[in-house]
Amino acid sequence: MTSDIANLPTKYEARETENAIYKFWEDNSFFKADNNSKKPPYSIVIPPPNVTGILHMGHALDETLQDVLTRYHRMKGYEALWLPGCDHAGIATQNVVEKQLAKEGKNRHELGRQKFLEITWDWANKHKDRILEQCKLLGASFDLSRKRFTLDEGCSKAVKKVFVDLYNKGLIYKGSYIVNWCPRCQSAISDIETEYETEEGNLWEISYPLKDEMGAIVIATTRPETMFGDVAVAVNPNDFKYKDLIGKKCVIPLTGREIPIIADEYVDKSFGTGALKITPAHDPNDFEVGRRHNLPFIKVIDEQGKMIARQEVHPELHGKDRYDARERTIRMLKAHEVLVRITPHEHNVGKCQRCNTTIEPLLSEQWFVKMEPLAKPAIEAVKNGSIEFVPKRWEKNYLMWMENIRDWCISRQLWWGHQIPAYYHKKTGEMVVSTENPDPENYTQDTDVLDTWFSSGLWPFSTMGWPDTDSADFKKFYPTTTLVTGFDIIFFWVARMITMGLEFTGKPPFSTVYIHGLIRDENGQKMSKSKGNTIDPVEIIEKYGCDALRFTLASLCTYGGQDIKLSDERFEYGRNFANKIWNASRFVLMNLTKSADELNLDLSSLSNADKWILNELNNTIKLVNENIQNYRIGEVASILYDFFWNSYCDWYVELSKIEKNEAVLVCVLDKFLKLLHPIMPHITEKIWQLIPENKDAKAIMLSDFPEYDARLEFKEAKEQIEALFEAVRSLRNIRSEFNVIPGAKINIQIVGGEKLFKGVVEYLKRLAKVENIEFLASAPSDSQAASVVVGDVKIIVPLKGVINVEEEIARQNKKLQKLEAELKSLEGRMNNQKFVSSAPADVVSATKTRIEEIKLAAGKINELISNFR
RNA sequence: GGGCGUUUAGCUCAGUUGGUAGAGCGCCUCCCUUACAAGGAGGAUGUCGGGAGUUCGAGCCUCUCAACGCCCACCA
Numbered sequence: 002m003t004s005d006i007a008n009l010p011t012k013y014e015a016r017e018t019e020n021a022i023y024k025f026w027e028d029n030s031f032f033k034a035d036n037n038s039k040k041p042p043y044s045i046v047i048p049p050p051n052v053t054g055i056l057h058m059g060h061a062l063d064e065t066l067q068d069v070l071t072r073y074h075r076m077k078g079y080e081a082l083w084l085p086g087c088d089h090a091g092i093a094t095q096n097v098v099e100k101q102l103a104k105e106g107k108n109r110h111e112l113g114r115q116k117f118l119e120i121t122w123d124w125a126n127k128h129k130d131r132i133l134e135q136c137k138l139l140g141a142s143f144d145l146s147r148k149r150f151t152l153d154e155g156c157s158k159a160v161k162k163v164f165v166d167l168y169n170k171g172l173i174y175k176g177s178y179i180v181n182w183c184p185r186c187q188s189a190i191s192d193i194e195t196e197y198e199t200e201e202g203n204l205w206e207i208s209y210p211l212k213d214e215m216g217a218i219v220i221a222t223t224r225p226e227t228m229f230g231d232v233a234v235a236v237n238p239n240d241f242k243y244k245d246l247i248g249k250k251c252v253i254p255l256t257g258r259e260i261p262i263i264a265d266e267y268v269d270k271s272f273g274t275g276a277l278k279i280t281p282a283h284d285p286n287d288f289e290v291g292r293r294h295n296l297p298f299i300k301v302i303d304e305q306g307k308m309i310a311r312q313e314v315h316p317e318l319h320g321k322d323r324y325d326a327r328e329r330t331i332r333m334l335k336a337h338e339v340l341v342r343i344t345p346h347e348h349n350v351g352k353c354q355r356c357n358t359t360i361e362p363l364l365s366e367q368w369f370v371k372m373e374p375l376a377k378p379a380i381e382a383v384k385n386g387s388i389e390f391v392p393k394r395w396e397k398n399y400l401m402w403m404e405n406i407r408d409w410c411i412s413r414q415l416w417w418g419h420q421i422p423a424y425y426h427k428k429t430g431e432m433v434v435s436t437e438n439p440d441p442e443n444y445t446q447d448t449d450v451l452d453t454w455f456s457s458g459l460w461p462f463s464t465m466g467w468p469d470t471d472s473a474d475f476k477k478f479y480p481t482t483t484l485v486t487g488f489d490i491i492f493f494w495v496a497r498m499i500t501m502g503l504e505f506t507g508k509p510p511f512s513t514v515y516i517h518g519l520i521r522d523e524n525g526q527k528m529s530k531s532k533g534n535t536i537d538p539v540e541i542i543e544k545y546g547c548d549a550l551r552f553t554l555a556s557l558c559t560y561g562g563q564d565i566k567l568s569d570e571r572f573e574y575g576r577n578f579a580n581k582i583w584n585a586s587r588f589v590l591m592n593l594t595k596s597a598d599e600l601n602l603d604l605s606s607l608s609n610a611d612k613w614i615l616n617e618l619n620n621t622i623k624l625v626n627e628n629i630q631n632y633r634i635g636e637v638a639s640i641l642y643d644f645f646w647n648s649y650c651d652w653y654v655e656l657s658k659i660e661k662n663e664a665v666l667v668c669v670l671d672k673f674l675k676l677l678h679p680i681m682p683h684i685t686e687k688i689w690q691l692i693p694e695n696k697d698a699k700a701i702m703l704s705d706f707p708e709y710d711a712r713l714e715f716k717e718a719k720e721q722i723e724a725l726f727e728a729v730r731s732l733r734n735i736r737s738e739f740n741v742i743p744g745a746k747i748n749i750q751i752v753g754g755e756k757l758f759k760g761v762v763e764y765l766k767r768l769a770k771v772e773n774i775e776f777l778a779s780a781p782s783d784s785q786a787a788s789v790v791v792g793d794v795k796i797i798v799p800l801k802g803v804i805n806v807e808e809e810i811a812r813q814n815k816k817l818q819k820l821e822a823e824l825k826s827l828e829g830r831m832n833n834q835k836f837v838s839s840a841p842a843d844v845v846s847a848t849k850t851r852i853e854e855i856k857l858a859a860g861k862i863n864e865l866i867s868n869f870r
Numbered sequence: 871g872g873g874c875g876u877u878u879a880g881c882u883c884a885g886u887u888g889g890u891a892g893a894g895c896g897c898c899u900c901c902c903u904u905a906c907a908a909g910g911a912g913g914a915u916g917u918c919g920g921g922a923g924u925u926c927g928a929g930c931c932u933c934u935c936a937a938c939g940c941c942c943a944c945c946a
Contacts, residue, residue, distance in 0.1 A: 581909085
């Protein structure tokens, strides 16, 4: 055994280990959750990645955090389920398949719905597993036996039931409204799928002549081509400029159609000319005005973004694209001398989130979910704490959106998705909303499909067997525990899951929403393929290892959930740590002399060094548990890094080279590996299995997570060992500053420190390269020596011929000055009556203690200095 | 227009109830010391964005100003 370990490479081969370890877990079905278990449940559902997607850094972060939580709770004794799956991604997938068809010179309309769906299903089936396979490279301990797809049978059943129930409750309705229409996707999209971009445009002022009298009213618009759909000109009722015109009529230039001049509070007197043309079929605000005033809706732009050939539209524009039509309209207006003024104007233009095409607000028949009644309990659940956001600030964001919620347009004019379960009688047109077609002979199904987010909104329960509420998974694992995601989909996804979960299961779908930051490039830019600034997690894994990737990402997760700026080199941090763990473990394990059953920890025979490291370990255990439970994953990473590197390797392993307690050495390593396992699962599994005591155990991932143990608090030993470290550091500093040859030994005199240092003489000798130690009661005078004060102990290093007296005095003075500055400030504090009376007692006493310490040390330094004189 | 975030060492960032600052990288000096050069030892570096206030005491709380970033709203 030990010889095997000695033969292990000094450079940790991450990929080799990781592949083997992952296979080991998978082959043993360790990720499979048991819905029959007596253990308390802990469950997470994955934010289903798009079926079109390939793994990016955002996923890597998201999945890492979910895996950390899952593994932690599994070790803590929970029945842990992390449920994986994919989203059918309506528009994204259809776009991909259509592009592919276009290459072959085909389009979906030629193929027909049936054939197109077959092709798309083939494509989806081929790609569905790709991203989850990639997640395996991340070490994901999700339960693939429960893998789901938003378009699978179970999810589809849930979707139909939810739709029909909401319809029957009057919470889904169909109607003609202004929607965001994407002329490229050929579909309506929801408000939150519309992103606004600032564009340089113009404000065109156009003169609309009054009817039957002299004069005109000048309106301002950014979209002159929509003038053919105007049904009124509106002014503010309190605008004295236009007071006399209200109720009169004016004439649309170029076509001569007469429209009324109306008054509406919506109009801003100070903007443009204060007169606004009303085009209810092509502007959401005008739509509202139109409804208020019972105006007709005249649609002049079609679903392709082209001008409709109808009598209201000037014949020259029939069939012209909206932008071409704008140019032509302007030319005609100029020719007719009704274009009064053109002012450059910056304004926001809505773009399709998927394809960045400028959306066209369009009057169209769509399905909507009435959100307000659904939002109410969803607001309440967050306000009363049944659902908690981490960090807390996102609650405000969520609440503000929910409190101003607008109805959700859920129909999409696509083919890929859940077809809306509404059926129309072929002859009468009568509509039936039902999970099944009432009579396929005579009824045809609505051709629209549902917004992708409609099905992902059901994800936490549709994946658990719902609507079968007796299903074992639903009973055991719903509601889920934690939801982990980025803030960018709080509205799209989190809010919808909460509303739907509460409405259909009566329970919040999860109790905590853990929101992490977004991954950005080193300049803080969003990573995107088009910018070419992406870092591919698969490449990073190949280069640095999966555990290195995970550890680096985890360490960058701050409590505030800040965005994470990444560059390739940052992963060296995790890789170096993995390598350090590897080598320290190798060293410890290959030098074991005892057999497994001799390695039991005996608390009655511990040296101070042993007590010190156990004390540090115990403290680390406490901090790790606390921090992980508070979602402070970055803190956990740095606590473990610090403990292992600085306490265990730099000190305890070094001490063990002088005198070792193999049981402690191994016990601490074993516990540390468990603490780290959730973040770095592979290397910890690998090494843990090399520990002789664990040879019959199954796996670290199934072991118990370490718990704080009051028996391992050793305050005195800690003080003594830390004094040793302080002395060693000081002696090394002296060696370095006085250029003592690295290999040369020094002699030292310790004054008044027998009690503190007698027991650690060997350590002192080895760690500071000391030949002889002489314990003295008082310091010898006028020695040519460098010295240091540790607590109330003086350590003197005679350096005849090496020492420059002036330099040493200067060195000591510098230390003295530092102490005196601190002393002055502390004494100032103590002399302040208000501080003494109002500061907490422990702060006051700590200040007193510190003052005594400083005085003591300063006194010793002064003695040292006077020895030179 | 409303909301949120950021501003701390040369760089990237930590810093949980207020008790006078930390890490990694980089930098300087030295070292292949019986695990690790992806390493070891030692070292330098900060009026914590500006200003005001509360407090015995402020990187942290309040106000204000500035710069940058994000989200929501969408005045044509």
